[in-house]
Amino acid sequence: AQTVTQSQPEMSVQEAETVTLSCTYDTSENNYYLFWYKQPPSRQMILVIRQEAYKQQNATENRFSVNFQKAAKSFSLKISDSQLGDTAMYFCAFMKLAGTASKLTFGTGTRLQVTL
Amino acid sequence: DSGVTQTPKHLITATGQRVTLRCSPRSGDLSVYWYQQSLDQGLQFLIQYYNGEERAKGNILERFSAQQFPDLHSELNLSSLELGDSALYFCASSVTAHTYEQYFGPGTRLTVT
Numbered sequence: 001a002q003t004v005t006q007s008q009p010e011m012s013v014q015e016a017e018t019v020t021l022s023c024t025y026d027t028s029e030n031n032y033y034l035f036w037y038k039q040p041p042s043r044q045m046i047l048v049i050r051q052e053a054y055k056q057q058n059a060t061e062n063r064f065s066v067n068f069q070k071a072a073k074s075f076s077l078k079i080s081d082s083q084l085g086d087t088a089m090y091f092c093a094f095m096k097l098a099g100t101a102s103k104l105t106f107g108t109g110t111r112l113q114v115t116l
Numbered sequence: 117d118s119g120v121t122q123t124p125k126h127l128i129t130a131t132g133q134r135v136t137l138r139c140s141p142r143s144g145d146l147s148v149y150w151y152q153q154s155l156d157q158g159l160q161f162l163i164q165y166y167n168g169e170e171r172a173k174g175n176i177l178e179r180f181s182a183q184q185f186p187d188l189h190s191e192l193n194l195s196s197l198e199l200g201d202s203a204l205y206f207c208a209s210s211v212t213a214h215t216y217e218q219y220f221g222p223g224t225r226l227t228v229t
Contacts, residue, residue, distance in 0.1 A: 033216045043204060044118075045220035052216075091159060095216055102210075103149065103172050104218060106159040 002027045002094050006107035013082045014115055020067075021077045021110045023092030029053075033095040034068065034075045035104070040088040048090070051075065079112075087114045119143065120221035122207050128227045134195040137224045141188055141209030147171070148190040149210075149218060150182055154203035165190055197228045 003026045013019035025034070036048040051059045051068050059066050063080045079086055092107040119142035129135055141148050150162040161174035165184035176182075179197075184190045194201060204225050208218040 037220075042222075043225075044222055045206060045208075047217065047219070050216065097216070102147075102216065103161040103164060103174060104151070104159075104208075105161065108158050 002029070002032075002096060002105045004092050004094050004105055004107035006092055006110050008110045009108070010111045010113070012113045012115060013079075015082055015084060017082055018078060018080045019082055019112065021079075021090050021092075021112065023075045023077070023107055025073050025075065025092070025094050027073070027094065027096065029096050031097070033097075034066075035093040035095065036064070036066070036077045037091045037093060037106075038086075038088045039091065039109075040085075045091075049077065082114045084114050084116075086112060088112060118219040118221065120145075120207060120209050120219050122205075122221040122224050124224060125222065126225045126227075128229065129197060130229055131197055131199060133197050133228075134193065135197065135226065137192040137194070137205050137207075137226070139190045139192070139207030139209075139221060141190070141207075142219055145209035145211050145219075146188065147210045148184055148188070149208040150176075150190070150192050151206040151208065151220075152203045153206065153223070154200075156200075157203075159206075162192070194226070199228050202226055202228045 032053045034051045038046045049061045067076045089109045093104045121140045147166045153159045162176040164172040182192045204223045206223045207221045
């Protein structure tokens with residue numbers, strides 16, 4: 001079974017600064033996907049960024065980028081130029097495709113507070 | 117707005133009761149997933165349906181069941197409710213069973229008293 005570990009329960013960053021959220025995972029699979037989801041106070045789950053394991057290039061989406069280290073099974077999220085609207089819970093998630101079945105396995109989340 | 121709708125938004129019921137949560141996937145999406153988010157268990161996958169058929173099962177209790185109808189909407193039935201079933205229940209959808217991008221609905225907050 002796959003496991004996802006987020007070792008930082010809470011983090012704080014000042015507006016306009018950069019912050020990195022950590023995530024490690026454990027799997028014996030070679031082909032899989034990794035995601036970061038954001039859950040603001042509204043509780044909506046919002047996809048922030050995704051990474052295919054077969055791609056060596058790190059994914060980027062505007063101010064969000066990842067550092068994907070497949071051998072180390074590490075998948076960190078970097079938020080640049082932090083904004084107050086980035087305040088949320090951030091979940092790292094793993095997906096293995098098994099035939100026509102796919103499910104997300106989530107970490108326990110990191111609560112990010114962006115301050116003035 | 118993800119395009120996935122869930123009803124009701126909030127539900128308060130008593131122990132021992134039965135409730136039904138409803139999900140309408142995005143237009144064109146064939147696959148529906150149910151997740152439970154609780155304080156002690158975190159976010160957990162419950163079950164996946166694809167075009168009316170069950171495709172994957174997670175940590176879903178025997179008291180819980182789900183189905184996907186011909187119009188692709190899905191229902192999650194929770195019976196013999198216990199206090200520990202209080203949680204936020206999410207539905208997500210994707211275009212196919214192989215598509216990795218899942219879009220989440222706003223969730224249904226269930227409170228069991």
